[in-house]
Amino acid sequence: MIGYVESVINGILMGSIYGLTAVGLTLIFGVMKVINFAHGSILMVGMFAAYWFVTLTGVNPYLALFVVVPFLYFFGFYLQKFVIKPIFEAEKDIREPITVIIVTTGIWYVLDNLALLLFGAEFRVAKTVVSGQMLEIFDMYFLWSKIIGAGVTLLLGIYLYWFLRHSRMGKAVRATSLDREAATLMGIKQTRIYNIVFGLGCACCGVAACVLVPFYYVYPTVGVPFDIKAFVIVVLGGLGSVPGAILGGIIIGLIETVGAQFMAATWTEMLIYVFFLFVLFVKPSGLFGLKQDY
Amino acid sequence: MKFFKVLPFLALLTALCSFGQAEAAETIKIGNIIPLSGPSASVGIQGKNAREMAVEEINAAGGIKSLGGAKLQLVFSDSKSDPTTGVTEAERLINSEKVHVLTGAWNSAVTYPVTQTAERYGMPFIVPVSVRDTITERGFKNVFRIAAKDSWWTRDQFKFLDDMKKEFGVDVKNVAFVYENGDWGVGFAEKWREMAKERGYKVVLDEPYPSTASDLTPVVIKLKRSKADVVFMTSNAADAILLTNTMAEMKVNVKAIITSGGGHADPSFLKAAGKNAEYIFDLVEWEADLNRPGLKETNEKFTKKYGYSLAGESVDAYASMYLIKDVLERAGSTKPEAVRKALIETNLCGGTVGLLAYDCIQFDQSGQNKNASLVIVQIRQKGKDMERITVWPKNVRRAGYTPVFPQPNK
Numbered sequence: 001m002i003g004y005v006e007s008v009i010n011g012i013l014m015g016s017i018y019g020l021t022a023v024g025l026t027l028i029f030g031v032m033k034v035i036n037f038a039h040g041s042i043l044m045v046g047m048f049a050a051y052w053f054v055t056l057t058g059v060n061p062y063l064a065l066f067v068v069v070p071f072l073y074f075f076g077f078y079l080q081k082f083v084i085k086p087i088f089e090a091e092k093d094i095r096e097p098i099t100v101i102i103v104t105t106g107i108w109y110v111l112d113n114l115a116l117l118l119f120g121a122e123f124r125v126a127k128t129v130v131s132g133q134m135l136e137i138f139d140m141y142f143l144w145s146k147i148i149g150a151g152v153t154l155l156l157g158i159y160l161y162w163f164l165r166h167s168r169m170g171k172a173v174r175a176t177s178l179d180r181e182a183a184t185l186m187g188i189k190q191t192r193i194y195n196i197v198f199g200l201g202c203a204c205c206g207v208a209a210c211v212l213v214p215f216y217y218v219y220p221t222v223g224v225p226f227d228i229k230a231f232v233i234v235v236l237g238g239l240g241s242v243p244g245a246i247l248g249g250i251i252i253g254l255i256e257t258v259g260a261q262f263m264a265a266t267w268t269e270m271l272i273y274v275f276f277l278f279v280l281f282v283k284p285s286g287l288f289g290l291k292q293d294y
Numbered sequence: 295m296k297f298f299k300v301l302p303f304l305a306l307l308t309a310l311c312s313f314g315q316a317e318a319a320e321t322i323k324i325g326n327i328i329p330l331s332g333p334s335a336s337v338g339i340q341g342k343n344a345r346e347m348a349v350e351e352i353n354a355a356g357g358i359k360s361l362g363g364a365k366l367q368l369v370f371s372d373s374k375s376d377p378t379t380g381v382t383e384a385e386r387l388i389n390s391e392k393v394h395v396l397t398g399a400w401n402s403a404v405t406y407p408v409t410q411t412a413e414r415y416g417m418p419f420i421v422p423v424s425v426r427d428t429i430t431e432r433g434f435k436n437v438f439r440i441a442a443k444d445s446w447w448t449r450d451q452f453k454f455l456d457d458m459k460k461e462f463g464v465d466v467k468n469v470a471f472v473y474e475n476g477d478w479g480v481g482f483a484e485k486w487r488e489m490a491k492e493r494g495y496k497v498v499l500d501e502p503y504p505s506t507a508s509d510l511t512p513v514v515i516k517l518k519r520s521k522a523d524v525v526f527m528t529s530n531a532a533d534a535i536l537l538t539n540t541m542a543e544m545k546v547n548v549k550a551i552i553t554s555g556g557g558h559a560d561p562s563f564l565k566a567a568g569k570n571a572e573y574i575f576d577l578v579e580w581e582a583d584l585n586r587p588g589l590k591e592t593n594e595k596f597t598k599k600y601g602y603s604l605a606g607e608s609v610d611a612y613a614s615m616y617l618i619k620d621v622l623e624r625a626g627s628t629k630p631e632a633v634r635k636a637l638i639e640t641n642l643c644g645g646t647v648g649l650l651a652y653d654c655i656q657f658d659q660s661g662q663n664k665n666a667s668l669v670i671v672q673i674r675q676k677g678k679d680m681e682r683i684t685v686w687p688k689n690v691r692r693a694g695y696t697p698v699f700p701q702p703n704k
Contacts, residue, residue: 122561123535125565216536266504
């Protein structure tokens with residue numbers, strides 16, 4: 001019995017961190033209608049940045065948030081400005097910008113191999129004050145770094161929700177996401193919004209990276225397992241929906257952890273995809289998706 | 295006019311040919327198919343270096359005396375870890391290079407078809423390392439393997455457990471199996487199940503997991519609740535780190551963790567898992583601290599020459615060259631029939647073979663070295679770093695070390 005309670009709580013904790021890795025992806029998709037295949041690699045860049053910051057300065061890993069998040073914001077901002085925007089403009093008249101997707105795949109390969117070249121294939125673990133610290137209740141153990149991670153996820157979700165609903169910039173972002181031509185006519189500078197949104201999406205990866213580094217190892221293809229999960233979560237939660245991404249993440253985490261108590265761990269992966277197909281079958285727009293044609 | 299342009303090349307070609315012919319009379323060519331590029335290149339190059347060092351030593355000591363001091367000559371070809379390339383290279387070495395003996399090919403997947411080619415040509419083939427059982431189980435007459443085969447790994451893990459139980463008077467009832475769900479892990483688990491049944495252990499957990507999992511907490515929760523005494527594990531590097539750290543964090547208490555090389559033997563595992571890896575027993579082919587005569591000197595020489603230490607693969611490659619020397623010495627001929635006969639009669643003990651974890655090389659009917667064995671190391675903290683200390687078999691245990699069994703509670 002206690003094993004199941006432990007699994008449920010651990011599932012929620014890990015799931016919210018999965019949600020955190022998916023938030024940036026859903027944001028970029030919701031506004032730009034671009035599937036960012038480089039998402040996992042950007043997470044990897046963030047993890048390396050956090051790893052080096054923590055290892056070299058020896059500070060509390062959560063202080064890295066204040067350095068890594070702005071770094072990744074500008075990283076994304078300029079990546080969009082100099083790499084993605086020119087392609088966008090070349091394909092202005094096409095409704096489905098396919099080349100952009102190919103470009104993000106290119107960025108993925110470039111970043112992964114650059115990291116391999118610079119840091120090698122070895123696995124690195126940042127030694128921090130929270131690493132290995134457990135919360136113990138009735139013979140159940142929870143990693144503090146995961147608890148903090150879940151908390152950070154919640155805060156980021158609330159902030160993004162407020163930002164998109166109530167801030168002036170957030171309203172402009174939403175307007176662009178609804179109809180980019182009409183928004184342009186209203187005086188919203190579309191390309192600038194895109195730069196900011198891509199930057200924000202990458203900054204979300206930066207948050208996830210700082211939360212992951214205290215308990216997860218870093219290596220050049222670390223983004224891949226999170227990347228695949230993030231895509232499932234985004235579609236499951238509803239394309240473009242921030243609460244959907246976080247909830248979708250928690251559902252995946254729960255299936256993974258609780259499911260494994262009843263069957264071999266290899267089967268839970270299948271269970272995730274079965275559930276995913278089921279949701280798509282019943283509600284094709286995802287759990288929180290709008291009835292909208294993307 | 296054109297003729298004069300070609301002339302120098304022709305002259306060079308004739309010179310080269312005659313040079314080759316003059317050499318052939320007194321050198322014995324050894325063809326080596328190993329991965330020198332591609333994913334397994336680093337082990338391939340280790341094997342190449344070890345072979346070169348051995349052949350240098352043999353030639354410096356006067357070559358093969360029964361053949362009038364004939365020198366050994368190494369011919370390398372790159373398999374790129376690709377079976378097709380391996381087979382093509384084998385054909386080339388046999389037909390164009392006219393080698394007398396073949397060795398290789400490290401990757402089981404390459405060795406398997408390459409030995410088939412060698413068999414067809416009646417070419418003696420020495421396999422230093424390649425673990426797949428079936429390589430020597432096809433009734434081939436020309437294939438001889440020095441290293442232990444796959445099924446012996448799991449056998450030795452259980453033998454080790456028996457010995458430990460006896461040595462420390464500890465009882466073990468429940469065992470758990472945790473393994474990656476690839477070819478390797480699933481294959482090991484199959485053998486573990488048989489062994490556990492034979493020895494009357496109760497299997498309380500039999501859990502495969504995907505090697506790419508981003509979170510292994512669910513597996514560790516299960517392991518913790520299973521009340522296992524001993525856990526057997528087969529993991530790649532990333533999941534070995536994740537499992538070891540999660541097990542330590544969730545305070546999983548078992549009497550022993552017995553792992554199967556692979557990820558647990560990866561240098562980055564010890565760095566990333568750190569103190570959490572302490573007390574793990576890891577099964578490997580060979581370890582640099584083995585209590586064997588002459589090992590230290592050879593390792594020092596090798597390290598000085600190439601800048602890194604010997605490893606299981608390179609020691610087997612090194613020993614295989616001395617095996618070839620011994621065989622040719624006894625055969626007194628380079629004819630495949632004579633070489634094969636000498637190989638069957640091999641009883642090579644001590645000397646450079648003593649670097650291996652066992653005493654002698656002797657082949658059984660299938661061509662498998664029947665003495666080949668594996669060693670078990672225990673990971674212990676020494677200063678700030680973690681160290682791998684050989685503990686089993688007892689005759690090679692590092693002098694003055696007593697293994698910790700059962701491991702203390704976390």
